[in-house]
Amino acid sequence: MCSLCGILGGNEHWADAVARPGVYTRNTERLDRRRERANRVHAANRVLSCFALSLSDWQGSSYVIANRTGKSEMIEDLGHLWPAAEKMTGRPLDPLDPDLIARMEALHGSDVR
Amino acid sequence: MTDLPLFTSVNLLTGFLGSGKTTLLKRLLADPSLADAAVLINEFGETGLDHHLVERIDENMVLLQSGCLCCTVRGELADAIRDLLSKRDRGIVPPFRRLVIESTGLADPFPVLSTLKADPVLRHHFKAGSVIATVDAVNGMRSLDTYLESNRQAAVADRIVVTKTDLVPDTERLIERLRRINPDCAIIDARDPGLSVDALLSDVGRSPGSRSQSASGFYCEESLDLTDAEGNPHSARFRSFSISVDRPVDWTAFGIWLTMLINRYGEQVLRVKGILNLAGEERPVAIHGVQHLVHPPVHMEAWPSADRRSHIVFIVDGLDPGLIKRSFEAFTLVKRAANGGPQREVPDEGPMTVGVGG
Numbered sequence: 001m002c003s004l005c006g007i008l009g010g011n012e013h014w015a016d017a018v019a020r021p022g023v024y025t026r027n028t029e030r031l032d033r034r035r036e037r038a039n040r041v042h043a044a045n046r047v048l049s050c051f052a053l054s055l056s057d058w059q060g061s062s063y064v065i066a067n068r069t070g071k072s073e074m075i076e077d078l079g080h081l082w083p084a085a086e087k088m089t090g091r092p093l094d095p096l097d098p099d100l101i102a103r104m105e106a107l108h109g110s111d112v113r
Numbered sequence: 114m115t116d117l118p119l120f121t122s123v124n125l126l127t128g129f130l131g132s133g134k135t136t137l138l139k140r141l142l143a144d145p146s147l148a149d150a151a152v153l154i155n156e157f158g159e160t161g162l163d164h165h166l167v168e169r170i171d172e173n174m175v176l177l178q179s180g181c182l183c184c185t186v187r188g189e190l191a192d193a194i195r196d197l198l199s200k201r202d203r204g205i206v207p208p209f210r211r212l213v214i215e216s217t218g219l220a221d222p223f224p225v226l227s228t229l230k231a232d233p234v235l236r237h238h239f240k241a242g243s244v245i246a247t248v249d250a251v252n253g254m255r256s257l258d259t260y261l262e263s264n265r266q267a268a269v270a271d272r273i274v275v276t277k278t279d280l281v282p283d284t285e286r287l288i289e290r291l292r293r294i295n296p297d298c299a300i301i302d303a304r305d306p307g308l309s310v311d312a313l314l315s316d317v318g319r320s321p322g323s324r325s326q327s328a329s330g331f332y333c334e335e336s337l338d339l340t341d342a343e344g345n346p347h348s349a350r351f352r353s354f355s356i357s358v359d360r361p362v363d364w365t366a367f368g369i370w371l372t373m374l375i376n377r378y379g380e381q382v383l384r385v386k387g388i389l390n391l392a393g394e395e396r397p398v399a400i401h402g403v404q405h406l407v408h409p410p411v412h413m414e415a416w417p418s419a420d421r422r423s424h425i426v427f428i429v430d431g432l433d434p435g436l437i438k439r440s441f442e443a444f445t446l447v448k449r450a451a452n453g454g455p456q457r458e459v460p461d462e463g464p465m466t467v468g469v470g471g
Contacts, residue, residue: 014407015368036365043365047373047444078368082376095373095444096436104443 013077034060044081050103051089055081117201117208120240123194123229124314126215127222128247129256129263133276133303137247138215144310151197151209155190155216190214190225191232198238211314212239221262222246222269223404230406241408245313246270247303248291250281257290264351267294268383268428269403272313276303296353297386297426351383354434355426360446361392362423370444371400371407374437379405381432387425388413392447400425 066072256263
């Protein structure tokens, strides 16, 4: 357990398994691991920005989710991201919300080939 | 003991009340290849009977009675499995290589799977094997019409055994109906002489050993509406549909999208199963999820066919397939313009003002 944040270690999230095998789960390939984490933070922020939230890496081991007033919470992996984000915004964050989809389409250019 | 597998497979046998679970279990246990399996039977009734019917009482047979596995005795399930594990390690029970759990007919299969995954001890010793559901040819249609649990069991199963086909030989419509609920599932007739323990219990798709997509492939391309016994449209709650896309999927974005979807709609996303063409990866990756539980993705060794598109099959309860498809595409597909890499810049348009709740 991390004595600072009280999170029990060793909890492997399914999304950690694939990016590059071992990037998240083994203590090798530190640069790749950092790169993947930066990637993930970036991808999460694309969605979170729609709700005035942001995610940042914390010491390469956890993440910090924050809103624009500075309220922040530490989360361990993707499994905790959305419950924490919902708690912070006080409303359900719905990936099937047509307005959010339209916003993501505009960001992503889903029809751009 | 050294030859015990690192992770003991746990197979779940589910099926509606009276659909032939115990009969099937009895038949399976008669097979010599299951001689070293431990069995855990859960019964709802006041007095447990099933373990007598199975006719195999030994130290590796555990009965959990007076309560349903998915709710009241869930903690007891974890305790019972831990107890078996501890006894195996101490040499008190014969070493078992597999655990078969027979659930009550009313149980939602999902909590059993999640117990394995969530328990800090169990998840290091056990892995979820295939889920087998029995559906009986006599009452199957009616159960599917009437009981939500029956639909959930069929949707979550990796293999469905249609029982009592000696009473009702014509099972075409039942099978068609099951196929619509769960397109990517092997459906086996209980009378089939090929019904072997291996065929039923071997891990599907997600086994790192086989590294291949389930042989059954993907059965449906279009969204199908379920119909009841008379052929009328069913309460279009349970739907299965598949999404196929050409553009590569950004795994990181996909992880964020699927966790978001499952966080909000976990109860309603009964199954997600697919094969993804990931940006920057030569080999496909197979994903497999049941409600809130997503199994570790598997890097497959090769594409099963020349088709390099990503395919995902969803089985949902009351969600709009069109919206899921649009959402999936908007969140997870790689934009082609940026040299194959994911789009990076985020225009700062400020937060959304829509859908404000609390």
